[in-house]
Amino acid sequence: MNRRDFLKTSGLVLAAAATPFGHFALAGGSTLTLKIGYLPLTDHLLMIAAQREQFKSIRIEPVRFSSWPEIAEALKNGKIHGGFLLTPMGLALRQKGAPIKVVLLGHRNGSAITVKNSPDINRIADLRGKTVAIPSPFSTHNLLLRKALSEKGLVPGRDVKVIDMAPPEMPVALATGRIHGFMVAEPFGAQAEAQKIGKILVLSKDIWKDHICCTLNMQEKVIQSYPAEVQELIAGLIRTASFIESKPAEAARVSVKILGQRSEIVEKVLTTPQDRLIFRNLAPLQADFAVTQDYMLKFGVAKDKVDLAGYLDDRFAKRKG
Numbered sequence: 001m002n003r004r005d006f007l008k009t010s011g012l013v014l015a016a017a018a019t020p021f022g023h024f025a026l027a028g029g030s031t032l033t034l035k036i037g038y039l040p041l042t043d044h045l046l047m048i049a050a051q052r053e054q055f056k057s058i059r060i061e062p063v064r065f066s067s068w069p070e071i072a073e074a075l076k077n078g079k080i081h082g083g084f085l086l087t088p089m090g091l092a093l094r095q096k097g098a099p100i101k102v103v104l105l106g107h108r109n110g111s112a113i114t115v116k117n118s119p120d121i122n123r124i125a126d127l128r129g130k131t132v133a134i135p136s137p138f139s140t141h142n143l144l145l146r147k148a149l150s151e152k153g154l155v156p157g158r159d160v161k162v163i164d165m166a167p168p169e170m171p172v173a174l175a176t177g178r179i180h181g182f183m184v185a186e187p188f189g190a191q192a193e194a195q196k197i198g199k200i201l202v203l204s205k206d207i208w209k210d211h212i213c214c215t216l217n218m219q220e221k222v223i224q225s226y227p228a229e230v231q232e233l234i235a236g237l238i239r240t241a242s243f244i245e246s247k248p249a250e251a252a253r254v255s256v257k258i259l260g261q262r263s264e265i266v267e268k269v270l271t272t273p274q275d276r277l278i279f280r281n282l283a284p285l286q287a288d289f290a291v292t293q294d295y296m297l298k299f300g301v302a303k304d305k306v307d308l309a310g311y312l313d314d315r316f317a318k319r320k321g
Helices: 003-009 042-052 068-076 087-095 140-150 167-176 188-194 220-225 227-246 248-254 263-271 286-298
Strands: 025-027 031-038 058-064 082-086 100-105 111-116 131-134 161-164 181-185 198-203 214-219
Touching: 031 042, 031 068, 031 227, 042 058, 042 082, 042 214, 042 227, 042 248, 042 263, 058 227, 068 082, 068 087, 082 087, 087 100, 087 140, 087 214, 087 286, 100 220, 100 227, 111 140, 111 167, 111 188, 131 140, 140 181, 140 286, 167 181, 167 188, 167 198, 181 188, 188 198, 188 263, 214 220, 220 227, 227 248, 248 263
Parallel strands: 031 058, 031 082, 131 161, 131 181
Antiparallel strands: 025 031, 082 214, 100 214, 111 181, 111 198
16 A cells, blocks of 8 residues: 555545544443554553453443554544554644544554565565565554665665555465565564464564554544543553563463454563563653654655644653552
């Protein structure tokens, strides 16, 4: 999917404010139900908060999607109150006027370049002449892959063929020879390893240390109308992040209902090595987003920058107590 196709699919060619925000769902009279969109990725493991947190005035309703454009469209049109988006995708939505703000990072690190389990690909330079899949041009994975390739003198499109593919299709495509590798969020790399059809060429943390990837975007109207409830949501997600960090095996077991992934695979992603996927320092910082925007401009994913001061809302993540 190219830049124009994404904008069309996500409805970004229309004014983002044209679709009115839907009604808030209330449960039990005074409990605010917040619909939060996610994909079944370990990047979105914070969604287990819907099962383990005992909120006082809110309830999380997890809304599972199968693709990034679907989440982007639902968030833009007010079908959900918040959702985890790829950082470049969220920036693209905001650039086109979508009434959303980032209130929390979903995680740091958590992706990998996975290649076929054969002896002819053992380093980035061996990707010359090969085909590598990414989930979207508007993904951190696209930026990470291009960064890794460029540092070895390889040019995507000339030296390496880069194609778009839905993450669940990637392991099968690797096994059948459609592609030679893929760059995407876990647990698909770990799955390929476990099935012995692939091997990890490089973890994303070793391309860009402690990089951001998925961020929780909330409707501005939600933030403005229900700041106390948003604070309760973010506090619960941060507690869940601490739980994941301190008890990864238990978190992996809890994740099965939300992610639908094997617990042993999720546990491996959380522990091998320990910083493969981390849930620390989740306040949205301008410095992280500024670097992302620089890479988007460098690699032709965007033409303009977003006003980060207006897009990031770190007060909820930074509040103590």
